[in-house]
Amino acid sequence: MLLKCVLIFLLILFGTILPFLIHAEQDSDQLRQRSMEAFKQFETMTPDKRNLNIPNMSQTDISIVMLGAAQINNEVNETIEAMTPPNTDVAPIYELRSGNFTSSGNTSKVSGVSRVLSVNENEFLRFERFNITNGPDLHVYFTNKGDLVNSKDLGILKGNIGPQNYFIGDTADQYNTVLIASKPFKIVYAKAILEPIRTD
Numbered sequence: 001m002l003l004k005c006v007l008i009f010l011l012i013l014f015g016t017i018l019p020f021l022i023h024a025e026q027d028s029d030q031l032r033q034r035s036m037e038a039f040k041q042f043e044t045m046t047p048d049k050r051n052l053n054i055p056n057m058s059q060t061d062i063s064i065v066m067l068g069a070a071q072i073n074n075e076v077n078e079t080i081e082a083m084t085p086p087n088t089d090v091a092p093i094y095e096l097r098s099g100n101f102t103s104s105g106n107t108s109k110v111s112g113v114s115r116v117l118s119v120n121e122n123e124f125l126r127f128e129r130f131n132i133t134n135g136p137d138l139h140v141y142f143t144n145k146g147d148l149v150n151s152k153d154l155g156i157l158k159g160n161i162g163p164q165n166y167f168i169g170d171t172a173d174q175y176n177t178v179l180i181a182s183k184p185f186k187i188v189y190a191k192a193i194l195e196p197i198r199t200d
Contacts, residue, residue, distance in 0.1 A: 031064075032071065039068025042136060050184050062185055066107070069136045076159030080126065083119045083165050094118040096172055099192040101130070101180075107189055108133035114178045114192035116168070125154065125166040125178060132180060134160040135189055141179040142168060146191055148181055 042065045045053065057065075084091055097116040103109055112130030116123060125140070132138075138160070143151035152171065157180060158164045178192040 031067070035064045035068035036071055037068070038064045039066075039072075039136065042068075054184060062187075065136055066182070066185075066187075069134050070108075072134050073161055074134065074159040075161040076164050077162045078158070078164045080117070080165075083117065083122075083124050083126075083167075091120045095197050096123070097194040097196050099178070099194040101127075101132070101178075101190045101192045103190055104188040107187060108135065110180075110190040114194065116172045116194060118172075121170075123168045123170060123172040125168055126163065128163050130162060130164065132157075132160045132190055135182045135187070136185065137183045138180055138189060139183045140166055141181060142171065142175040143177050143179055144175055146177050146179060146188070148179060148186060148188060151175075151179065153183075 038061070042050070080093060083093075095115055095117055099114055101110045101112050101114060110132040112132075113128050115126045115128065117126055118124075125142070138157040140154040140157055141148060141151040142154055152168075152175065154166045154168065176194050178194065179188055180190045181188045
């Protein structure tokens with residue numbers, strides 16, 4: 001008798017919860033689809049149109065665009081050898097500084113290391129074992145102490161997954177931090193504080 005009562009209770013409970021679970025999954029699918037559409041619409045805007053629209057966007061609107069971007073992965077696989085100019089003998093590569101990427105709050109997840117390498121008296125940033133949540137128009141910035149305003153924009157992030165190189169010329173000593181941030185929204189996704197390589 002007790003077993004029968006328990007089974008009836010479980011059936012009633014399951015019958016009550018199941019519609020909520022189905023509804024929640026449908027809501028989640030709709031949110032993913034809506035956010036993807038919002039991101040694609042944002043991507044098609046010209047820079048001027050973005051600048052006009054962004055001040056009028058609510059935090060919810062921005063979050064939806066970011067959620068749409070996060071659904072897209074772009075994988076790259078640049079080699080260290082790609083830093084050597086064509087028709088040039090393979091030069092020694094020296095590591096000057098490095099730092100692990102850390103996430104900036106709940107905006108994204110990130111892993112990997114940023115290294116400053118010297119090749120033929122030119123310096124490069126190289127990301128290795130790199131993986132970050134994608135975002136709208138992510139750029140790589142070279143800066144001091146995480147200052148996004150007074151930073152050097154190294155260009156758009158080549159991919160949110162995989163090793164990649166960024167030319168920095170002879171400016172490595174001028175900056176100590178790498179930032180990855182959404183250029184239109186000025187939201188920092190990740191940073192790496194670069195420390196000198198110990199030689200002892």
